[in-house]
Amino acid sequence: MKEKVIATVLAIFMIVDAVLSVNAALHAPFPAAVPLGSPAAYLNVYLHVPIAWATYMLFIIGFILAIAYLATGNKKFDKYSELFIYTALVYAFLTLITGSMWAMESWGSAWNWDPRETAVLLLFIAYLVYVAIRYSIRDPERRATVSAVFAIAAFATVPISFLAPYLIHGSLHPTMSNTESFLSHPSTKTYFFSKVFTTVVTAILIPIAIGMRADKKIVTAGALGMFIILIIGALMVMPWGATGRVEAAYFTKGSLKFQFYTANNKIMTHTGGLIITVNGKNITLTTSKGLPKPNFIPVPNFARGTNKTGIVVECCGSKYWPTILGHIVKVSNGKVTVLKPFTVAWTLLTYGIFVPLFVVLMVRRRE
Known part of the structure; x- marks a missing residue:
């Protein structure tokens, strides 16, 4: 029963998040003027930014669960810490590639060694080492202990990546301080915070559903719905025939x-x-x-x-x-x-491919 409930909740959130993503790409407001590129590229505020916030939340939960495992020795904490970190890696990858396409439009280059860009890349690499550790140690207890210790150590890259634009002068990356007047505008709040909520909750539900062995048919249906909605949305906002x-x-x-x-x-x-x-x-x-x-x-x-x-x-x-x-x-x-610039369609496209694919593969793997 629990397997069907969590599967249904996840499927609903995946579909709702996809609908809100497409709606934001089509109708949400954007800044009247930007330093470089298309002002409409800042529709990625409603797409790329929630993915990044979900990434941080997943790593935070994985970090807490790693501490809980070391404190209690409960294997469930190790299992869910692993699942949250694996899911976070997918979202971190999406953060990097969607951010790079946005940077190409708004900064003139896909990669600029900006402090936030570089810090997120280092975060991603650090947690790839975590995956390597889990696959290289055969003894279950030793694997769990070493992985938890490394997850706690690697977590240092999370606050560093978040604070990088504030700590290093000259960062190109927007911060909450210089976008406050945009995000605090009444017409943006509903779009932005509803998207953050559904994206973060969807991301958190994914490892929980995988760990609980949620009903694969329901989860697959939700993933397929998310995929179809986001791909159609990407095609709708693609700059076809641009002069x-x-x-x-x-x-x-x-x-x-x-x-x-x-x-x-x-x-x-x-x-x-x-x-x-x-x-x-x-x-x-x-x-x-x-x-x-x-x-x-x-x-x-x-x-x-x-x-x-x-x-x-x-x-x-x-x-x-x-x-x-x-x-x-x-x-x-x-x-x-x-x-709309290509970067908006790209974000919908990559989000619509990688998240549903990861969910389906992991649910089937955990059968």
């Missing part, structure tokens, strides 16, 4: 009327044309259809822009880059469609 990235935008005189949404949801009207520069080529738009609507939020002190283009978002006494700048767009017949 390129907007490098500049300016008004011209004329009779056409263009309407733009400011960050506080007001409409600004301009009579004339709009020319955007995409991949070095000037394109004259004949309609404002497809231009960003107010699903963006000004972020003071995060990415301040200039007033060179004439299309300016204003907030809090500061001016920001227009939201059209930096976006990846598709232009056809004088109409522009703002697309």
Whole structure:
């Protein structure tokens, strides 16, 4: 009975988490302006960041269980410590590869030896050694003891990786302090914290379900549902047919009327044309259809822009880059469609492949 209950709960959370992931990728707000790349890349705040938080939570629980095993000698603590750490490694791997794709879009390079990047890589390597230890020692009791000791020692990399951007000056990685105005905005809270909750709970339920030998049919159904939803979501947000990235935008005189949404949801009207520069080529738009609507939020002190283009978002006494700048767009017949950058689809894709695959393989292995 317990096996079916935990399997059902896990399956529900996997599907709900997948639905919330796709919903965030399609509809969640993003910063009005960012230092580099597409502002829409920061939709990864709702995708990559919860995965990273789940990684930390799994390692913390694995650490506590390792201490509990050494203190009591109870083999259940060793078993679940192992399962939590194995699951954490999968999430750490996802954190690295989704973060790298986001970095490519927003920092210009997939790997920059940023303090947080480097620290998470070291964390990942340290716990790979944990796996090697478990597979290299045959005696069960000695394996459990040595593994627990190493898990406790390796845990030092967890707080180091979290604190790295705060401790080392010049980190590219956003921190809670410089994204606070974005994450604290009323329109982001529901998306962000609901995603963090479902992602973290799903991650915690996975090793519990594996350890309890949860009903494999129910778990497999949940994993399949998660896979299908996230793959479809990735295909939906993929930047198909992209013309390129907007490098500049300016008004011209004329009779056409263009309407733009400011960050506080007001409409600004301009009579004339709009020319955007995409991949070095000037394109004259004949309609404002497809231009960003107010699903963006000004972020003071995060990415301040200039007033060179004439299309300016204003907030809090500061001016920001227009939201059209930096976006990846598709232009056809004088109409522009703002697309999501590839990094958003990549996160959905990798999350939708690796987590369900890991769950199915581990559940079947523990039969």
